[in-house]
């Protein structure tokens with residue numbers, strides 16, 4: 001927690017699997033955006049990219065900002081990964097926001113998924129079967 005005037009601002013942290021890259025986000029966020037487009041499905045090898053949209057002024061690298069490799073897939077689409085462990089981490093920055101991969105957050109967000117994008121491109125398996133099984137074990 002961090003004091004700013006009379007307000008106590010929440011600080012959340014995240015980083016890559018090997019720990020070489022780490023970041024900090026100040027203040028509360030709206031929730032998670034999931035993009036199901038075919039590019040996001042391919043680069044994650046999963047249902048798509050889960051993203052937090054963070055105003056630039058509230059995002060800061062703690063370490064490893066340059067310990068990254070960027071793949072430019074299309075003129076308007078690139079991904080950045082940790083050079084050591086390959087974790088995808090914030091890369092895309094526009095004038096106002098940083099796009100943070102939600103799975104790299106270590107601190108609870110306190111919010112759920114807010115928006116699904118490109119739903120028509122969703123993989124047909126991206127849904128629960130009626131007899132889906134859940135196992136409660138927690139990893140580290």
Ligand SMILES: [Zn+2]
Nearest residue numbers: 016018082085
């Ligand atoms: Zn790493």
Ligand SMILES: [Zn+2]
Nearest residue numbers: 035036037040
């Ligand atoms: Zn996408």
